[in-house]
Amino acid sequence: MDLLITVILVIISLATFIYNYFQKKFSYWKDRGVVHLKPSFPLGNLSLKQPHFTEFMVDIYKHKGETSLVGIYFMTKPIVIPIGLDLIQNILVKDFNSFHGRGMYVNEVDDPLSAHMFSLDGERWKLIRTKLSPTFTSGKMKNMFSTVVTVAERFVETLDDIIKLESQLEVNDLLGRFTTDVIGSCAFGIECNSLKDPNSRFRHYGKRFLDEQPLPLIMHIIIVLYPDLARKLHIRALRKDVTNFFLDTVRKTVEYRKGNDIQRNDFMDLLIQMTKDSNEDGKLTLEQIAAQASLFFFAGFETSSSVMTFCLYELALNQDIQEKARQEIVQVLASHDGILTYEGMQQMTYLEKIINETLRKYPSVPFLIRSTVRDYTVPDSKIVIEKGTLLFIPVHSIQHDPEIYTSPELFDPERMSAEQIKSRHPMSFLAFGDGPRNCIGMRFGKMQTKIGLIALLKHYRFSTCSKTPNPILFDPKKGVLTSKDGIFLDIKKI
Numbered sequence: 001m002d003l004l005i006t007v008i009l010v011i012i013s014l015a016t017f018i019y020n021y022f023q024k025k026f027s028y029w030k031d032r033g034v035v036h037l038k039p040s041f042p043l044g045n046l047s048l049k050q051p052h053f054t055e056f057m058v059d060i061y062k063h064k065g066e067t068s069l070v071g072i073y074f075m076t077k078p079i080v081i082p083i084g085l086d087l088i089q090n091i092l093v094k095d096f097n098s099f100h101g102r103g104m105y106v107n108e109v110d111d112p113l114s115a116h117m118f119s120l121d122g123e124r125w126k127l128i129r130t131k132l133s134p135t136f137t138s139g140k141m142k143n144m145f146s147t148v149v150t151v152a153e154r155f156v157e158t159l160d161d162i163i164k165l166e167s168q169l170e171v172n173d174l175l176g177r178f179t180t181d182v183i184g185s186c187a188f189g190i191e192c193n194s195l196k197d198p199n200s201r202f203r204h205y206g207k208r209f210l211d212e213q214p215l216p217l218i219m220h221i222i223i224v225l226y227p228d229l230a231r232k233l234h235i236r237a238l239r240k241d242v243t244n245f246f247l248d249t250v251r252k253t254v255e256y257r258k259g260n261d262i263q264r265n266d267f268m269d270l271l272i273q274m275t276k277d278s279n280e281d282g283k284l285t286l287e288q289i290a291a292q293a294s295l296f297f298f299a300g301f302e303t304s305s306s307v308m309t310f311c312l313y314e315l316a317l318n319q320d321i322q323e324k325a326r327q328e329i330v331q332v333l334a335s336h337d338g339i340l341t342y343e344g345m346q347q348m349t350y351l352e353k354i355i356n357e358t359l360r361k362y363p364s365v366p367f368l369i370r371s372t373v374r375d376y377t378v379p380d381s382k383i384v385i386e387k388g389t390l391l392f393i394p395v396h397s398i399q400h401d402p403e404i405y406t407s408p409e410l411f412d413p414e415r416m417s418a419e420q421i422k423s424r425h426p427m428s429f430l431a432f433g434d435g436p437r438n439c440i441g442m443r444f445g446k447m448q449t450k451i452g453l454i455a456l457l458k459h460y461r462f463s464t465c466s467k468t469p470n471p472i473l474f475d476p477k478k479g480v481l482t483s484k485d486g487i488f489l490d491i492k493k494i
């Protein structure tokens with residue numbers, strides 16, 4: 001009997017302790033007078049149903065006008081969703097010194113590839129960003145231009161054979177193979193034709209990295225809530241075989257190039273230069289260059305194939321816009337003796353507007369992440385965002401706000417004319433982020449997207465078919481914006 005009473009008392013005390021613990025944690029935003037979503041025990045505002053981030057944001061973004069930020073909870077961890085454009089400009093640009101963190105999990109010991117520019121913070125991020133910035137100048141893009149054009153030409157040749165057998169194809173997979181080949185070539189110097197060779201190792205490991213969650217949910221929770229503990233437990237964010245593949249590929253490429261004195265004007269060349277820096281502090285190790293090269297691969301191929309996919313989808317729905325884009329391509333090519341040059345590509349201004357409008361409607365990265373590196377008082381308020389707090393900036397909601405873009409579901413490239421852009425708040429378009437931590441690969445991403453679209457629109461007409469989804473449902477399991485059921489289009493040779 002005594003034992004039973006003791007057990008009951010222990011259970012009651014434990015339940016009271018847990019209840020009080022969560023009550024305290026879940027009163028964080030209320031105590032600070034911040035508009036917030038009501039949390040539920042024990043997941044806070046996480047849901048097992050896992051809606052897509054864009055849907056989750058709807059309830060938050062409707063507070064716009066009433067407040068410049070909304071508080072939510074990831075389990076017990078408070079997260080800020082800034083929704084006022086002036087506050088967002090402070091975070092990304094004006095007060096960047098308080099917000100240069102990304103707050104992501106890095107475990108360099110067990111997972112050397114996790115120490116890349118996207119997730120590093122502090123001085124190490126600054127050092128790598130400064131060293132890698134010259135890699136992405138327009139001069140460097142011009143040097144890589146012909147490599148990308150060659151990949152696009154090879155892609156079209158293979159596609160010619162494929163559509164002879166089947167004209168209704170899933171374009172996201174198709175374009176993922178194109179961008180895999182481009183980044184494989186420019187970041188690793190490896191010639192792969194993953195469209196011809198479905199077993200291409202680059203495609204295999206690229207997909208394995210993005211498609212399959214290597215960790216059970218509990219591990220994710222430990223990583224987010226207790227990163228120090230996660231490191232002590234040797235939790236890796238990347239699969240071991242994926243890490244080994246990229247480390248091994250970089251090691252072999254570096255040895256081969258150094259041994260044979262080979263120069264190719266690509267990212268790998270520029271990274272190899274950084275292993276030879278005379279200043280010891282600035283020198284990158286093999287693991288560090290492998291981390292950056294793999295980041296270029298992961299950051300570059302799905303983002304660009306996502307924008308190309310949604311672009312072809314909209315062009316299939318809007319045949320008049322597709323035809324106008326094709327006319328521009330044909331005319332500009334004719335004025336350059338039928339050859340695609342860097343200058344010619346830049347003269348295709350209508351295509352540029354189409355790509356930007358696609359990125360407005362379908363931002364490949366639907367939210368930006370920052371973390372505070374010191375306490376920050378929100379201007380004209382008493383709200384303090386504490387050091388170490390994560391912030392998610394809702395790009396998709398902003399770019400679908402009817403007060404900023406009338407009839408936001410309408411695909412209208414003219415919204416991206418210079419005059420219309422000038423008339424909007426500078427934070428109205430955030431598809432590449434903004435400020436000193438924006439997308440470093442923007443020029444390259446746009447270049448490969450344009451080259452791919454030019455090659456495709458010149459040779460093929462895209463139309464919807466019975467399998468084309470309308471409307472599109474986004475896949476909640478993917479970080480990059482992706483249609484859940486793929487995007488099938490009918491492709492006809494012109």
Ligand code: HEM
Pocket residue numbers: 117118119129295296297299300301303304307364365368369430431432433434435436437438439440441442444445446449
């Ligand atoms: C159309 C294609 C692309 C889109 C839409 C895109 C979008 C983005 C966005 C939204 C961010 C976060 C920016 C921020 O937090 O303010 C980002 C970061 C980044 N992107 Fe891209 N990206 C693209 C292509 C590329 C390519 C091709 C590369 C490399 C070859 C690349 C490398 C990076 C890197 C390294 C970062 C992290 C920068 C840092 O933390 O300092 N991206 N990208």
